[in-house]
Amino acid sequence: MGEEDGEVLHGQDGAGARRPLRPAPPPSGPRPTPGRPDHDALTVVPALAHADGPLTADGLAAALSWTRHRLDAALDQSRAHPDTGGALVLRHLPPEAYTATPRLDVLAPHQVDANSPAHASRLTAGSIDWFLRRHLRLACV
Structure with missing residues (x-):
């Protein structure tokens, strides 16, 4: 049951007073849009983590149904912002392969x-x- 059923859930604040529990507001600011490097970088690392092994850039672009230009922009974004992958990070395996591995810097x-x-x-x-x-x-x- 919830507020839509006429019931308001309550919690307590630091002083012990009852207050209604509300869902967290949506995050403010611009949200990543599919096709933009900041959004696509969120896809690259999990896709590599899910793969059976390292993938070439062309193989990854084909697996994601992306152009090579779009993938290169997402790879650049992932390299510039290693925290994009959360606990995983993009790793380049020369000459042209990529994989995702745990971030040891944490x-x-x-x-x-x-x-x-x-x-x-x-x-x-x-x-x-x-x-x-x-x-x-x-x-x-």
């Missing part, structure tokens, strides 16, 4: 080291069984 050096393959602990059947029993409350056989 981790502290000790976190990068702790998660490197050399330091990562291996999952065992026992640890998987423990996880399932503890977190999913399943009886493993």
Whole structure:
């Protein structure tokens, strides 16, 4: 039920007073438009992350049904603004391939080291069984 049903949901402010809960207003400012580099950059990194492996620029343009000019503008935007991909970043693999990888710049050096393959602990059947029993409350056989 919600306000449209005549019910107003309430929360409390910092002083404990009841106030109506309202949805957040839409973001202000111009919104990216499809076909503009700022919008297209939002598509490039997830598309590369979803691909089975690195793609050439021509292959990525074909997969997205874009012209090469449109893709180049989106790639330029992604390079200029690495945060466009959120936790992922565009990576160029010479001579002409691209992929998406995790952004390591958001981790502290000790976190990068702790998660490197050399330091990562291996999952065992026992640890998987423990996880399932503890977190999913399943009886493993």
